[in-house]
Every structure is written in structure tokens, then in C-alpha cells.
Amino acid sequence: MPADAPSPDVVAVRDLTVAYDGAIAVDGVSLRVRRGEMLALLGPSGSGKSTLLHTVAGFRPPTTGEVWLNGRRVATSRQAEPPERRDVAVVFQSYALWPHLSALDTVAYPIRRSGSGRRAAREEALEILDRLRIAHLANRRPAELSGGEQQRVGLARALARRASLYLFDEPTAHLDTHVRGVFLDELVVRREVSGAGGLYATHDAEEALGLADRVALLNAGRLVQLGTPQQVYAEPVDVWAARLTGPASVVNGVVVDARSDRCSVAVQGHVVTVGRPPAARVGDTVPLLVRPGWAQFGGSLRGRLRVVRFRGPHSDHLVETPTGEVLIREPGPPRHAVGAAVTWTLTRSWPLEAVRQQHRVARQSLAKQPT
Numbered sequence: 001m002p003a004d005a006p007s008p009d010v011v012a013v014r015d016l017t018v019a020y021d022g023a024i025a026v027d028g029v030s031l032r033v034r035r036g037e038m039l040a041l042l043g044p045s046g047s048g049k050s051t052l053l054h055t056v057a058g059f060r061p062p063t064t065g066e067v068w069l070n071g072r073r074v075a076t077s078r079q080a081e082p083p084e085r086r087d088v089a090v091v092f093q094s095y096a097l098w099p100h101l102s103a104l105d106t107v108a109y110p111i112r113r114s115g116s117g118r119r120a121a122r123e124e125a126l127e128i129l130d131r132l133r134i135a136h137l138a139n140r141r142p143a144e145l146s147g148g149e150q151q152r153v154g155l156a157r158a159l160a161r162r163a164s165l166y167l168f169d170e171p172t173a174h175l176d177t178h179v180r181g182v183f184l185d186e187l188v189v190r191r192e193v194s195g196a197g198g199l200y201a202t203h204d205a206e207e208a209l210g211l212a213d214r215v216a217l218l219n220a221g222r223l224v225q226l227g228t229p230q231q232v233y234a235e236p237v238d239v240w241a242a243r244l245t246g247p248a249s250v251v252n253g254v255v256v257d258a259r260s261d262r263c264s265v266a267v268q269g270h271v272v273t274v275g276r277p278p279a280a281r282v283g284d285t286v287p288l289l290v291r292p293g294w295a296q297f298g299g300s301l302r303g304r305l306r307v308v309r310f311r312g313p314h315s316d317h318l319v320e321t322p323t324g325e326v327l328i329r330e331p332g333p334p335r336h337a338v339g340a341a342v343t344w345t346l347t348r349s350w351p352l353e354a355v356r357q358q359h360r361v362a363r364q365s366l367a368k369q370p371t
Contacts, residue, residue, distance in 0.1 A: 005134040009068070010035050010165050010197035011056060016065035018051050027221035034163070040212035042205060042232075042244065048221035049201035053167045056081035056199065057090050064243075070164055089161035091154050091171040094174050097142040103129060103153045104138035110161040128156045130188050133179060143184040148175055156184055166198040172207065182213055205245045209233060217241050236290075238352055241287050247316075249290040250352070251324040258270040266325055267346055268301050274351050292316065292329035297336070299345025308334045319344060 004102060009032040018026040026048045026250070033039045041049045054060045056067055058074070058081060065358055067075040069088070074081040097106055100255060107125035130136045130154045142150055166187075172180040187198075188211070202208050208215050209229040217224040217232060225237045233245050242248035253272070254263035259280065263274050265286060272288075280286050297317075303326065307318035315334040319326045328344060334343055 007205055009033055010037075010070055011199065012066075012068040013056065013328055014066045014068070016052070017063045018048075018055050018060055019063045020060070020294050024063075025221050026055065029218075029221075029223045030065075031216055031223065031226060033199060034194045035164075035196040035197055036192070037213045038200055038370070040208035040215045041199060041201040042097065042203070042208040042215055043218035044203055044244070046220070047218040049203075049218055050169050051221075052218075053090070053199055053201055056165075059165055060084050065134060069244055084133050087163050087166045088167055089158045089163040090167045090169070091158040092169055097157075099142050099151060102139050102155075103134065103145070106153055107156045112158060114162050125156070125160060128160055128186075128248055129153075131154050132183060148179070150174060152179065152183070158339060159186060162194050166196055168198065168200045168202075170202055171200075171330045172202075172204075173316065187211070191250055191328070198243045207243065215245075215295065217244060225293075234350070236289065239287070239289075247327050247329075248288050248325045249292075249295075249324065251290055251321065251326060251346075251349075252285050253288050253323070253349075255282050255286060256267065256283050258282060263351065265349070265351070267349075268321070270300050272346050272349055274349055285351045289352055290326055290346065290349055292327045294327045294348040295319075295326050295344055295346050297342055297344050299343050301346065303342055303344055305336050305338055305340045305342055308336070308338050310334060317342075 013030065014030050016026055016029045029038065041052060043049055051060060055062055055075070055217065061080045062075055062077050064077050066073055069086055073085055075217070097198060101109070104122060104125055107128055108121040111121035111124050116124070118247040125170070126135055126138060129138055132155060134152050136148060137145060137149055145153065151171065152175065158166060158168070175183065185191045200208070200211060212229060214313060215228060215229055216226045219240065225232055225241050230240065236242040236245060237252055251267055253267045256266050256271060257261060258265035264271050265274060265288060267288070274288070301321065303319035303321040305317055306320045306325070309316040310333055314329050314331050317328045317334065319328055326344065
């Protein structure tokens, strides 16, 4: 394998396909992670997130395509370096703790491997356990820990590893809300200090959008969309991507004016302007994405309140309209009762068909990038 590479990124997968047990788990995925960047892999169960991580780590070989780490090609369909020769730290869904080691020795082990003495390694390990609120469990072995406690030890061990790339396979699945926040804060600090990159697999959209620099949406092994958290939330490629990344309503509008830089769409006769015109002509019906914060009560549009849910800091109102159901979110308790006739207005929307066409062009462009 050549010692140099055309990309300085901490990890790059190129046209990666991974098949096993007669099924394709990862299907032609290409993506890169820069140094100091966290890329979230967001998708439902079976979307290929874990398989992609395991292939980067060296636990599975590619069927086709390549894996590069720190400018060095480490895996092809013909040859692959073993996991121990890859500068990565992995947090597994299944914890994968050593049964004979205490929590303290588990976390101290990667620190000692990096050259620290036994005493210094144990002191640093104890500090990490303390930040994850489990220092009092330092002398316990895995059999003496609950599932959530084991997960935190696994997280601490990964944070203790001075790797150039961290791979997280749904690491907060067994953590309560408070500990999850503590871990995510610690992860951000460690990554900023070390300059390491990260691949973070999760099915939790809120976690992905809040943690990552960029988000990759995966479905059935394929890369559906890649962009910043703001892009994948505000400009999803289709209804599936919209609903994966957060609450999404879809209403139908009729194109009344389409130009190169904008498109005017009528919803119940109320004209809204969107930033990019859909691939449609005047008179065509197009689906428009509406996030909860993009609509509000009051205005010229009509509807009837079908469902009301008080969420604590805000209330969700599902409004039935002639063009589709719309979720309106307001701070505080509900102001309207179920069944009430209401008026509402649309402050923003996103034409889903337009994005889908642009996304196809973007994927073609990505496939043509020089490697």
C-alpha cells in the first residue's frame, strides 16, 4: 500500500460496498472526515451505520471500494490492515469490556499503551471516570456493573485513547438524559483538544444535529444526503429525509410563478416564495416541507385543530387544513382546544421535489470527484 495519499483527511471511504450473508449492507458510499470534524451517521436500524463503522475500524473487509486513514490506504477488497494497526478508538453498542479488568484498569489501559506510567495512567483514568460520574465504580468489574454503567466505562475507555479517529456506534443508547449530556459535552472538549476526527452513528436526530459538524443520512445502505446539520434539517432531499431529521409536515402548493432565482407557490390562495424553484411549471402541484417553527397561528389560511399536546416548554398543535396537516409549535400551554377553527400563516417552506433533483446532481458530482 502506498505511504502517501491524495487526501489529508483523517478518514475517507471511496465507493465503499460491504456485503455479507447474501445482503448488501453498505452500497457505494463515499464520504470524508476532516481532522477535528465530527460526522454523524444518521439512519434507522438496518441502514448500514454499524457496518460502515466496523469496516473503517477493520472488523469487516470491503466488498468493493477503499478505506483511507490519515492519508494511508488501509483496506481494499484484496488487502486490509488489521484493527490494531489502525489509529482508531471504538465504542461498541455491546460495550465489549474485558471481564477480568476493573473499570479503572480498563480505562487506564489505552493510556498506558500510549506511553504513560502506571500511576499517571490510573490518575488520568480516574479523572475521566469522575467526569462521567462513575468514579465510585472504579474498582468494579463488568459483571458488577449495570448495562448503563458498562456503557459509560466503554465511553471512558474510548475517550482515554489518544487516537486520531473515534468511532461511536450509538454510544448513548443506554444512558439517561443527564449522563448523555455529560458524555456529549466531554466528547466535544476532548475532540477540540486532541484535534481528532469522529464518526458517530446514531438514530437520534436531535443528538446528530446537536453534536456533528456534518450529517450523513443513510437508508438501506445508501448515502441519501450529506451536509451541515442546518442543511439536512432545513433542506432535506425528500419526505423520508425530512421526517428522519425532525418533525415535518407536508402541504401541497400550486406554482404560480417560477423563475431562476425563486418560485412563488400558492397555498390555499396564499402566495409564499421559496428560495429555489422546483422542477415544475406554472400550474403544477408541488409538496412543501413545513417545520413546526415555520408556521404560526393567525393569518389568512384556514384549518381545524385536530390534536393538542402539551410538552412542558411548548405545546404542539396538529392543524387539519385543505392542503394537508400542519404541526404548529408554540411556547407555553395550549391556547386553543381540539376541534377549534383556527387561522394560520406560513412563514417558510421548502420545495421537496426541487431538492430531490438537485441532490441527484450533487451525487453525480461527488462520484466524479478526483481521488
